Amino acid sequence: MKKELLRMENIVKTFPGVRALNNAAITVHAGEVMGFMGENGAGKSTLMNVLGGVFPADSGEIYIEGQKAEIRSIHDSQSLGVAFIHQELALEPYLTIAENIFLGREMKNSLGMISKDKMAEAARPFLERVGLEVDPNEFVGRLSLGQQQMVEIAKSFSLHAKILILDEPTSSLSEKEVNILFETVEELKKQGMGIIFITHKMAEVFRLCDAVTIMRDGEYMDTLQSENCTESQLISLMVGRDLGNYYVRTFNRPGDVVLEAKHIHAGKRAVDCSFSVRSGEILGFYGLVGSGRSELMKAIMGLDPMDSGEILLNGETVRKASPMYMQERGVALVPESRKTEGLLLKNTIGFNITLPILPRFISRLRVDTDKEQQIIEEGMEALRIKAPSGRVNCSTLSGGNQQKVLLAKWLATNPSVLILDEPTRGIDVGAKAEIYTIINDLAKRGLAVILISSEMPEVMNMSDRMMIMNEGHITGELDHTEYSQELILKYAMGVANHE
Amino acid sequence: MNEKSNKLMRPVREYLKQNWGILAALVAMCLFFSIFGSNFLTRTNIVNLLRTCATNCYLAIGVQMAIILAGIDLTGGALAALTGVVCVMTFENMGLPIWVGIIVGVLIGVIIGMANGAIITYTGIHPFVVTLAMQSICRGTAYLLANGSPVTTQNRAFGAFGTGSLGPIPLPVVYMTIFLILDFFLLNKTRTGRHIYAVGGNETSARFSGINIHKIKILVWTISGAMAGFCGVVLAARLSSGQPSTGEGYETDAIAAAVLGGTSFFGGTGSVGGLIIGVLIIGLISNGLNLMHVNSYWQYVLKGIIIIAAVYVDMLKQKRQNAAK
Numbered sequence: 001m002k003k004e005l006l007r008m009e010n011i012v013k014t015f016p017g018v019r020a021l022n023n024a025a026i027t028v029h030a031g032e033v034m035g036f037m038g039e040n041g042a043g044k045s046t047l048m049n050v051l052g053g054v055f056p057a058d059s060g061e062i063y064i065e066g067q068k069a070e071i072r073s074i075h076d077s078q079s080l081g082v083a084f085i086h087q088e089l090a091l092e093p094y095l096t097i098a099e100n101i102f103l104g105r106e107m108k109n110s111l112g113m114i115s116k117d118k119m120a121e122a123a124r125p126f127l128e129r130v131g132l133e134v135d136p137n138e139f140v141g142r143l144s145l146g147q148q149q150m151v152e153i154a155k156s157f158s159l160h161a162k163i164l165i166l167d168e169p170t171s172s173l174s175e176k177e178v179n180i181l182f183e184t185v186e187e188l189k190k191q192g193m194g195i196i197f198i199t200h201k202m203a204e205v206f207r208l209c210d211a212v213t214i215m216r217d218g219e220y221m222d223t224l225q226s227e228n229c230t231e232s233q234l235i236s237l238m239v240g241r242d243l244g245n246y247y248v249r250t251f252n253r254p255g256d257v258v259l260e261a262k263h264i265h266a267g268k269r270a271v272d273c274s275f276s277v278r279s280g281e282i283l284g285f286y287g288l289v290g291s292g293r294s295e296l297m298k299a300i301m302g303l304d305p306m307d308s309g310e311i312l313l314n315g316e317t318v319r320k321a322s323p324m325y326m327q328e329r330g331v332a333l334v335p336e337s338r339k340t341e342g343l344l345l346k347n348t349i350g351f352n353i354t355l356p357i358l359p360r361f362i363s364r365l366r367v368d369t370d371k372e373q374q375i376i377e378e379g380m381e382a383l384r385i386k387a388p389s390g391r392v393n394c395s396t397l398s399g400g401n402q403q404k405v406l407l408a409k410w411l412a413t414n415p416s417v418l419i420l421d422e423p424t425r426g427i428d429v430g431a432k433a434e435i436y437t438i439i440n441d442l443a444k445r446g447l448a449v450i451l452i453s454s455e456m457p458e459v460m461n462m463s464d465r466m467m468i469m470n471e472g473h474i475t476g477e478l479d480h481t482e483y484s485q486e487l488i489l490k491y492a493m494g495v496a497n498h499e
Numbered sequence: 500m501n502e503k504s505n506k507l508m509r510p511v512r513e514y515l516k517q518n519w520g521i522l523a524a525l526v527a528m529c530l531f532f533s534i535f536g537s538n539f540l541t542r543t544n545i546v547n548l549l550r551t552c553a554t555n556c557y558l559a560i561g562v563q564m565a566i567i568l569a570g571i572d573l574t575g576g577a578l579a580a581l582t583g584v585v586c587v588m589t590f591e592n593m594g595l596p597i598w599v600g601i602i603v604g605v606l607i608g609v610i611i612g613m614a615n616g617a618i619i620t621y622t623g624i625h626p627f628v629v630t631l632a633m634q635s636i637c638r639g640t641a642y643l644l645a646n647g648s649p650v651t652t653q654n655r656a657f658g659a660f661g662t663g664s665l666g667p668i669p670l671p672v673v674y675m676t677i678f679l680i681l682d683f684f685l686l687n688k689t690r691t692g693r694h695i696y697a698v699g700g701n702e703t704s705a706r707f708s709g710i711n712i713h714k715i716k717i718l719v720w721t722i723s724g725a726m727a728g729f730c731g732v733v734l735a736a737r738l739s740s741g742q743p744s745t746g747e748g749y750e751t752d753a754i755a756a757a758v759l760g761g762t763s764f765f766g767g768t769g770s771v772g773g774l775i776i777g778v779l780i781i782g783l784i785s786n787g788l789n790l791m792h793v794n795s796y797w798q799y800v801l802k803g804i805i806i807i808a809a810v811y812v813d814m815l816k817q818k819r820q821n822a823a824k
Contacts, residue, residue, distance in 0.1 A: 327709040328709075343701070343704060344705075346700055346767050354693075355705075365688050
């Protein structure tokens with residue numbers, strides 16, 4: 001048996017309103033690549049953030065090389081030999097490779113000034129170890145993403161890392177870069193490092209990982225040796241959960257097609273996507289984070305540029321989509337991020353709800369305050385927003401209530417097509433149930449609803465039909481009678497085609 | 500009945516709640532100067548004070564709007580110099596009627612403001628850089644046109660535009676009042692006003708809400724330019740000359756008035772009510788210190804300190820708000 005490098009046990013972490021980790025665990029040995037899998041929100045990143053010292057766990061034990069360890073800060077984690085390479089690289093583009101590697105620990109010459117030569121010399125062996133044949137005095141901004149990743153890994157050597165966490169390292173790499181990365185990882189493995197490899201891609205697990213740890217809903221499920229396990233075994237471990245019964249869905253007979261998108265291309269984020277949605281229907285959009293669902297919708301709304309494709313509204317071609325144009329024709333997009341895209345948090349509930357519909361009560365220099373008040377009150381009542389009045393600032397509301405304000409804002413425009421992007425992200429169970437009821441009622445009233453969600457049970461229980469996306473492509477379409485978690489996840493991971 | 504008085508009283512209560520800090524400062528300053536300064540509470544002095552406030556207020560109205568958009572406009576003083584010069588030249592050198600001169604002056608302001616807005620929204624260069632550069636362009640053009648020296652006029656009617664009065668109230672103060680009322684209506688009673696707050700508060704969210712961000716930005720800097728243009732014309736009328744060197748540091752006073760009045764550099768907030776207090780306080784500083792025979796260069800020092808203090812107070816407020824989340 002190889003030497004144990006890391007053991008995390010019984011890790012519990014609660015955020016306001018959510019228990020993100022409950023009994024999470026992972027063990028890594030020297031010279032082992034441990035795959036780490038789970039659905040979106042299963043708690044992989046949270047557990048790694050605990051290990052990386054981003055925030056401490058509420059309770060649980062961490063052992064590093066058999067010794068009980070206390071990790072309270074990023075610094076603690078680094079000095080214990082843990083290196084966390086985030087998905088979003090954190091290098092300084094205007095500094096050289098060597099300067100990045102020794103950032104905060106700069107080497108000085110005899111005059112007490114920073115010595116570029118010394119640092120470049122010291123950086124060389126680390127760069128050799130990752131097989132990066134670039135001048136250490138090159139600026140990081142000039143490197144490809146794959147090369148930047150190598151610099152990050154080289155930096156972790158200089159910090160004497162024994163445990164390396166790679167968070168979806170291949171998500172933005174080209175095929176060639178992926179091969180180089182895998183060779184490097186193999187090399188590190190031989191040198192006795194323990195590597196945690198977070199990924200959504202099955203192929204990578206079987207190609208690179210010795211074993212796989214699977215999490216689901218914040219809990220440790222199992223660790224399997226990749227030699228003797230199958231894809232479907234992994235998938236069923238990832239999804240096999242009880243579906244809550246707080247979903248409300250009454251199926252209606254859908255009406256006419258309201259919105260149709262044909263062959264939409266928008267950069268790499270949406271490639272040849274076609275779909276249509278009928279009134280009274282809820283069309284689910286499932287995919288893993290970054291699969292291009294939000295980007296597709298933004299392109300349709302005219303918020304992001306669209307390269308080519310056709311959008312039809314009630315059978316008529318939309319010549320040039322812009323947020324104003326689509327809104328006037330009854331298409332509303334409730335965006336994913338309440339904070340940055342959705343609400344003006346500094347302003348009141350009333351200000352937010354009425355922002356898209358000001359012409360209804362402001363004409364020339366007259367504000368019809370009674371009408372305004374009426375609209376605000378109706379919106380708050382319809383969505384059961386819990387606040388003393390419409391004059392309350394949105395920043396003081398809970399996530400669930402903010403989400404309801406956001407919904408109220410877009411429902412006030414009387415849309416015929418409502419696109420909901422992650423409408424229940426980060427809100428508690430009670431508020432979720434309320435939002436499901438509201439969505440169901442809207443469909444019953446004849447709205448065409450598009451529901452984008454990364455929570456599979458949510459899409460499965462709420463939608464009539466489901467489109468599944470992977471890396472910008474629509475990889476599958478299922479009717480609700482055909483839903484199965486295994487099938488959906490296969491489409492979402494882009495493996496269904498290979499079988 | 501109760502309902503009705505409530506409706507009337509609410510704005511007053513809100514106003515006091517929002518502005519009690521600077522209101523208290525304003526009252527304290529008035530008390531201080533009326534005790535220690537001679538002739539503070541005379542009619543002549545009050546009229547003088549308001550006249551000083553007026554020129555600053557024209558610029559401050561525009562600058563505040565730019566700050567609400569989370570931007571800034573530094574063009575004001577130099578643009579006023581340019582429009583003053585052009586205005587006087589229009590009727591002195593080209594022999595056109597005075598009213599044409601006034602309109603041309605304001606129009607130059609509109610054009611420069613529009614250019615500011617267009618450059619800011621279409622290139623994405625930070626407003627600070629764009630308007631600082633435009634300041635230099637305006638100042639240089641003013642000197643070039645005027646050949647380095649003031650363009651004077653003997654025209655009485657034009658002088659009256661800046662020095663006349665309506666009853667006891669000087670005309671510049673009348674203009675100021677009209678502009679403040681228009682400003683209030685624009686910001687509080689129109690769609691455009693709400694859009695300005697929305698774009699300043701969160702540009703992305705405003706875009707998602709179907710607001711034409713380009714239009715709003717161009718409009719705001721255009722208004723700011725127009726106000727500076729008007730300011731330049733009034734100044735030229737008061738001095739009976741278009742002076743390329745005038746208006747130096749005016750944008751500092753305007754920024755100071757806006758931030759004192761609670762306009763946040765983070766964007767999205769700021770009220771006309773607050774701005775009025777800010778303008779009065781800045782006016783009081785010059786006026787009161789003059790009455791007390793303090794070396795007038797101290798005013799610059801004091802205004803600088805006030806800007807830093809006011810912005811710091813706003814940051815503390817923001818921090819507390821964020822902590823409450």
